[in-house]
Amino acid sequence: MIVVTGATGNVGRALVERLVSEDRPVRALTRDPQRAALPAAAEVVQLQLDDPATLFRGASQLFLYIQAAGERTAAFLEAARQAGVRHVVMLSSGIIREGADETHPIHVMHATTERVVRDSGLQWTFLRPNAFATNAFQWAPQIRAGNTVRGVFADSQSAPIHEDDIAAVAQRVLVDGGHEGAVHRLTGPEAITTAGQVAAIGRALGRDLHFVEMPPDEASAELFPHVPPPVLQALLKTYEAAVGVPPEITTTVEKITGTPARAFATWAEDHADDFRA
């Protein structure tokens, strides 16, 4: 049995669907099972942290999204270990790397959880993706409303990764084994600018979208629904530092899954309906 946290999220949902399609027993945790709309073959269980032992009955592996247990992650993992879980695959972040600013709040969040995982007595694998393609959902309300998208740093570069490519790596790591103690850096296959992402969404929709750069101090938290408000200012500095700077690109997705990571244009085609009014 594989327990998946964050199971209704971008990566977790794709992972549950993949594991179910391989007939793997999956327990999907969510704060609200009524609204989860997960595959019928998954055992959908309410995430509750007061008696976590029950969440792990009969389980051998855990996919960990860091906000699932937050500050209670050590106790959560201890309950998992006592119930017989042996291996945790953590969705961490590419911000953790040699020479990183260890005071950056996104670094602190993920490094703190990685330390808790290392200290848990469980075997672990860390997935460290850089920017998710799903961050582009931040422009969905504007794109549904018209052809102009206001955002920050038009020329900031990244290599956004498709959430299903992260899920595909997690699937292989969980099912095949042999990745214990490994750290996998995950990215999309090519660099693209912020304005380029908006243009690619436009092509997927058959519309000509225009990116209009706004000063970062005019950007409100509403424009960044995927970013916890306390870390927004630090993240804006990260986007600024990536203006005109080629991003890290790895081939880890292909090495582990046998299939190359999908380009942002493919992600935009896969999600075109999410941007339609």
Ligand SMILES: NC(=O)c1ccc[n+]([C@@H]2O[C@H](COP(=O)([O-])OP(=O)(O)OC[C@H]3O[C@@H](n4cnc5c(N)ncnc54)[C@H](OP(=O)(O)O)[C@@H]3O)[C@@H](O)[C@H]2O)c1
């Ligand atoms: N976005 C990026 O560019 C990026 C880059 C590197 C790493 N990451 C990592 O990936 C994570 C996001 O993964 P994702 O996009 O798959 O997740 P997501 O879609 O944002 O959320 C996953 C699920 O977690 C639950 N959840 C949300 N907030 C929660 C909270 N405060 N406490 C407990 N549960 C909560 C929700 O499920 P229920 O409502 O069903 O419980 C949600 O569907 C980030 O938090 C970060 O650790 C992100």
